Each structure stands twice: as C-alpha cells, then as structure tokens.
Amino acid sequence: xxxxxxxxxxxxxxxxxxxxxxxxxxxxxxxxxxxxxxxxxxxxxxxxxxxxxxxxxxxxxxxxxxxxxxxxxxxxxxxxxxxxxxxxxxxxxxxxxxxxxxxxxxxxxxxxxxxxxxxxxxxxxxxxxxxxxxxxxxxxxxxxxxxxxxxxxxxx
Amino acid sequence: xxxxxxxxxxxxxxxxxxxxxxxxxxxxxxxxxxxxxxxxxxxxxxxxxxxxxxxxxxxxxxxxxxxxxxxxxxxxxxxxxxxxxxxxxxxxxxxxxxxxxxxxxxxxxxxxxxxxxxxxxxxxxxxxxxxxxxxxxxxxxxxxxxxxxxxxxxxxxxxxxxxxxxx
Numbered sequence: 001x002x003x004x005x006x007x008x009x010x011x012x013x014x015x016x017x018x019x020x021x022x023x024x025x026x027x028x029x030x031x032x033x034x035x036x037x038x039x040x041x042x043x044x045x046x047x048x049x050x051x052x053x054x055x056x057x058x059x060x061x062x063x064x065x066x067x068x069x070x071x072x073x074x075x076x077x078x079x080x081x082x083x084x085x086x087x088x089x090x091x092x093x094x095x096x097x098x099x100x101x102x103x104x105x106x107x108x109x110x111x112x113x114x115x116x117x118x119x120x121x122x123x124x125x126x127x128x129x130x131x132x133x134x135x136x137x138x139x140x141x142x143x144x145x146x147x148x149x150x151x152x153x154x155x156x
Numbered sequence: 157x158x159x160x161x162x163x164x165x166x167x168x169x170x171x172x173x174x175x176x177x178x179x180x181x182x183x184x185x186x187x188x189x190x191x192x193x194x195x196x197x198x199x200x201x202x203x204x205x206x207x208x209x210x211x212x213x214x215x216x217x218x219x220x221x222x223x224x225x226x227x228x229x230x231x232x233x234x235x236x237x238x239x240x241x242x243x244x245x246x247x248x249x250x251x252x253x254x255x256x257x258x259x260x261x262x263x264x265x266x267x268x269x270x271x272x273x274x275x276x277x278x279x280x281x282x283x284x285x286x287x288x289x290x291x292x293x294x295x296x297x298x299x300x301x302x303x304x305x306x307x308x309x310x311x312x313x314x315x316x317x318x319x320x321x322x323x
Contacts, residue, residue, distance in 0.1 A: 010224070018224065021217035027200045027207075030182055047180050050217075054177070058223040060316070063178035063215065064203065066171060070211040077260065077272075095315045103314035106231065108306070110267065113231070114315070140267065146242065146259040148249030156224040 010058065010156060013041060017049055018156040021062065073119045075101070077142040078128065079110040080135065087111075093134045099127040110140065166194060167211075170202055178215065226276040229310045230283040232290065233269035235262070235303035241271060244298055248273050253286045268304050280309060 010018070016039055026034050036046040053059045068075055082090045087105075094100055094114060103114040116127050128139045169192055179187045185203070189196040206212040221229060236244050241259055248271070249257030256274040273290070277283040287307050294302045 018217060018219050022219070023214070023216060025178075025215040027185070027203050027215070029185070029196070031184065032180075032182060043182055047182070050180055053217075056223070057220055059217050060220050061177055061218040062180075063174050063176070064171075064206070065213045065216065065218065066175070066206075067210055067213050070209065071171065091314050100315055102316050104310040105312040105314055106308040106310050108308045110308075112314070113308070113310075140263050142260040142272070144258040144260055146245065148242075148245040148257040148259070156219060 013039070013045075014049060014053065014058070015156040017046065018053070018059070021050075068117060073117065074121050074124050075144075076116045076124050077113065077144070078116055078131075079113045079140045079142065080131075080137050081109050082112045082135075082137060090135050090137065094131055096134075097127055097130065099123060166192065166198070167202055167206065170199065170206075221276050225278055228277045228280045228283045230275045230277070230280070230287065230307040231310070232273045232275050232287045232305065232307050234271040234273070234294070234305045235268045236271045236294075237298075237301040237303075238270070240298050240301045244294055244301060245271055247297065248290060248294070251290065253277070254290075269306065275307075283307065283309075 020035060020039055025031055028034060030043070032046050033043040036043045039046070050059070050062060054062060080090070080094075090112065091103070094112065095103055097116075099116045099118050101115045101117040103112065105111060106113050116124050118124050118127060124141075124143075128141060132139050170188070173188055173191055178184050181187050183196070185199045186196045189199045192199065203212065203215070207214070234244075234248075245257055245259055248254055253275050254273045255276055256272075258272045259270060260272055262268055262270045275283050275286050275290075277286060284307065287305070291302065291305060
C-alpha cells in the first residue's frame with residue numbers, strides 16, 4: 001500500500017520537460033534529440049533527467065498511452081462501501097486481483113474506488129463476481145457511457 | 157471501435173514492448189525494432205497508425221499529480237438532467253481544471269450522480285472553490301438541469317499499476 005508522495009523538488013528545466021512531454025512526442029529517428037533541442041538542452045541531459053524523474057516517481061510513465069477500448073479491452077470504474085473495521089482486509093482482497101489497475105480510498109459511504117482493466121469485455125463481469133465473492137460486499141459498476149473531450153495535461 | 161487484434165500481431169507485440177514505457181535511448185524506435193525482429197520504419201509506421209486511429213491517445217509523459225504539486229484530487233459528481241447531460245459534459249470537460257469527464261450510470265437511491273469530473277488543485281479549498289464555480293456555471297447555462305452534487309476526495313492511493321497485457 002503506497003501513501004501519496006510529497007511534492008517533489010523540481011527545477012525549472014524539470015518543469016519544462018514535464019510540460020513539453022505531456023504533448024506529442026516525435027516518431028522520428030532521434031526523438032529525444034529533437035525534443036532536447038526545442039528545450040535548449042542536450043539529448044544526454046534530457047535522457048538523464050527522464051530517468052531521474054521516473055525513478056523518483058515524479059513521472060509514473062513515459063511512452064505511448066493506449067486507449068484500451070480501441071484495442072478490444074475494457075476499463076470500468078467500480079466502487080464498494082467497505083466497513084471501516086474491514087478496510088485493510090478488503091483492500092488486500094481487491095488489490096490481489098491483477099485486473100485491479102488503480103484503487104483509491106475516497107471520503108464517502110462508497111469509500112473504495114477502483115478501476116478494473118481487462119483485455120476482453122467479458123473479463124469485467126468475471127472480475128466483479130470474484131470481488132463480490134471474495135469480499136461478500138456488492139460492487140457498484142460505473143462503466144463510462146460517454147467520454148467528453150478532456151485535456152489531461154497538468155502544468156508542472 | 158476497432159476489433160481486438162489477433163494474437164501474435166505485431167501491433168500487440170508493440171503494445172507489450174512499450175506498455176512499461178518507451179526505451180530511454182537515443183534511437184528508441186530502432187531498439188524496439190531490434191527487439192521485435194522488424195525494421196524501425198515499420199515500428200514508426202505502426203505507432204503512427206495507432207495514433208491516427210486513436211488506439212494510442214498520445215506518446216508522452218504521465219506526471220504523478222501529487223509529485224508536481226496537485227495534492228488535492230477531487231472526484232466531483234453531479235446529478236444532471238439526462239436531456240442535457242451531453243451538452244453539460246462537453247462544457248465541463250472543456251474546463252482547464254478538469255482532467256477527465258465522463259457520463260456514467262447512476263445507482264439511485266444510493267448514488268444519484270450521472271456525471272463525473274476529476275478536478276485537481278493545490279489544496280482542498282482550491283478544488284472546492286473550483287467545483288463551486290462549475291456549479292454556478294451549470295446553473296447559469298443550463299437552468300434547472302443540476303440536482304445534487306458532491307466531491308469525493310481521495311485520501312490514499314491503495315494501488316496504481318495500470319493495465320498490463322499478458323506477455
């Protein structure tokens with residue numbers, strides 16, 4: 001179980017790298033060199049900083065972000081109302097499923113919110129049934145009916 | 157929607173090779189080509205095609221929002237008249253402070269909300285104020301459309317791995 005990390009100490013170039021790399025990354029022979037030049041730094045410096053930002057978990061990922069539904073898979077948000085005295089036990093049971101991609105504790109009667117990610121649509125119902133059987137608690141499913149245009153970039 | 161790709165397809169192997177991240181080397185697409193037994197041109201062509209068809213949203217960095225200072229992470233949830241929910245969703249999703257916006261099923265009476273919008277801020281008060289501004293905006297532009305609303309703050313990350321396709 002991971003607590004939230006503290007805000008990291010980032011210098012000005014780190015912030016410019018994070019902001020620039022949330023946009024499109026080139027599909028070219030030497031993409032890091034191209035990005036480095038546009039930021040006024042060197043390829044070696046950019047690669048070293050990316051390694052450091054990933055190791056420090058300032059970046060959770062760097063690479064292609066797949067739209068899993070278009071690859072045939074499914075992502076479904078789901079929630080449970082977990083009694084306080086069972087919270088740690090249920091967290092372990094839910095997190096044990098490889099289909100659980102993210103899990104957050106939130107302040108509400110529905111206090112555990114997780115994302116089920118499966119390679120096929122059928123996998124969601126199966127994972128839901130296994131969580132209900134393991135925990136004895138109902139799972140409320142919130143499949144997305146429509147995604148509205150969003151800009152996921154956050155300015156560092 | 158594109159149908160699931162057949163096993164052994166190069167696209168699928170490319171997803172598996174890059175789902176943990178793009179190689180941090182000067183010529184990353186050459187390295188992937190070597191690993192997959194194909195040419196760098198083919199790797200670049202496949203990635204460009206997946207971007208074109210939306211199977212890749214973008215190639216880039218995903219910051220940990222806590223680490224870059226967005227320590228307050230509120231899931232705002234809204235009960236919106238179904239007759240106008242798509243228009244409201246487009247409006248709310250287009251706001252700078254909203255990083256994800258979805259229409260989802262309600263589960264009345266326990267859960268009356270059908271629109272979800274993630275709002276990130278540097279403090280809980282900032283997120284609450286922003287959600288208040290969004291409520292005012294919805295009421296002004298879509299009179300009578302807004303019922304109940306709430307904000308669910310996350311208090312702990314219990315797991316964060318992302319999807320992994322089987323190797």
